[in-house]
Amino acid sequence: MNISKLYHTLTNQISDKVRHLFLASFIVLMMHMFVYIHVQGLDTALTEITFLNVGQGDSIYVTAPNGNSILIDGGQDNNLARTELGNIKSFFDSKIDVILGTHPDADHIGGISKIMKRYKTSMYLDPGFPSNTDVYKNLMSDIKSENIPYRILRRGMRIVLDEAHNVSLKVLYPSEEYVLERYTACVEKNNLKKSKRKENCKKYFSVDTNDMSVVLQLEYKENKVLLTGDASVSVENFLVTEYGRDLKSDVLKLGHHGSKTSSGEEFLKSVYPEFAIVSAGFKNRYGHPHKEVLDRVLKFTKARVLRTDTSGEHVTLTLDGTHVSK
Numbered sequence: 001m002n003i004s005k006l007y008h009t010l011t012n013q014i015s016d017k018v019r020h021l022f023l024a025s026f027i028v029l030m031m032h033m034f035v036y037i038h039v040q041g042l043d044t045a046l047t048e049i050t051f052l053n054v055g056q057g058d059s060i061y062v063t064a065p066n067g068n069s070i071l072i073d074g075g076q077d078n079n080l081a082r083t084e085l086g087n088i089k090s091f092f093d094s095k096i097d098v099i100l101g102t103h104p105d106a107d108h109i110g111g112i113s114k115i116m117k118r119y120k121t122s123m124y125l126d127p128g129f130p131s132n133t134d135v136y137k138n139l140m141s142d143i144k145s146e147n148i149p150y151r152i153l154r155r156g157m158r159i160v161l162d163e164a165h166n167v168s169l170k171v172l173y174p175s176e177e178y179v180l181e182r183y184t185a186c187v188e189k190n191n192l193k194k195s196k197r198k199e200n201c202k203k204y205f206s207v208d209t210n211d212m213s214v215v216l217q218l219e220y221k222e223n224k225v226l227l228t229g230d231a232s233v234s235v236e237n238f239l240v241t242e243y244g245r246d247l248k249s250d251v252l253k254l255g256h257h258g259s260k261t262s263s264g265e266e267f268l269k270s271v272y273p274e275f276a277i278v279s280a281g282f283k284n285r286y287g288h289p290h291k292e293v294l295d296r297v298l299k300f301t302k303a304r305v306l307r308t309d310t311s312g313e314h315v316t317l318t319l320d321g322t323h324v325s326k
């Protein structure tokens with residue numbers, strides 16, 4: 001082998017080694033980049049739902065990957081929901097895009113006015129059933145004086161939180177039929193003739209405020225969360241008839257704080273949640289959640305029950321579009 005040949009062989013070997021080293025480094029770098037991009041992708045595409053610890057009541061806060069947020073109910077007329085929001089939101093974050101009151105009961109809308117004083121909101125939504133209570137009248141007058149746009153929700157509507165990531169809330173109830181048949185008819189009759197019909201209307205509305213609850217299904221790709229406010233078994237049965245298998249959801253907030261008037265057998269079988277949430281006050285005077293309901297959840301589902309009353313803290317679940325985790 002002459003000198004020139006040896007030189008070429010050596011340089012080829014060296015350059016082969018350099019090439020291999022370069023290639024290996026490049027692959028490792030790409031793998032890191034892939035992992036980085038993948039992790040980044042997950043981090044920026046999570047939807048979070050928090051069931052705030054507001055004692056006896058409901059208050060649920062949802063944030064989408066684009067940062068948009070919605071608050072569903074605001075607990076009782078105290079500062080618990082507002083304080084809880086302060087615990088989970090950044091100090092500098094002073095907006096909640098949409099606030100929704102499921103029905104006009106004090107344990108759902110009582111804390112909303114105080115929340116609106118701290119957080120700027122672009123819209124207020126509710127089922128549009130007026131109530132004679134002070135808490136309802138005060139809230140509506142605050143919404144009016146603050147010039148917050150107000151919309152009534154009906155079955156078939158959709159609240160889009162994040163269009164690019166497909167995060168939205170589908171309104172399953174109340175339906176137009178329900179309103180026409182039971183509410184409008186009652187009010188019209190009331191206007192036509194006072195006396196007994198008026199009393200019937202009053203009685204009907206004082207008994208049935210729970211069944212006016214807006215029912216929502218939060219959707220994020222394959223993940224679903226079902227929120228029924230305080231709707232009773234009769235509304236649940238309506239939902240089972242109308243939606244059947246579409247009720248299947250990863251998460252169910254047990255209706256009416258786990259009262260035995262909600263979470264019926266057929267409904268639980270249809271929803272078949274992975275997580276069942278109880279939002280109730282510690283040792284509340286109603287005995288919520290009722291033992292019958294916890295037994296039914298155990299019997300008809302494989303759900304893990306998470307409670308604000310016994311844990312004493314809020315429950316946050318993270319949705320990545322495929323899985324739900326605590």
Ligand SMILES: [Zn+2]
Nearest residue numbers: 057107230256
């Ligand atoms: Zn309630």
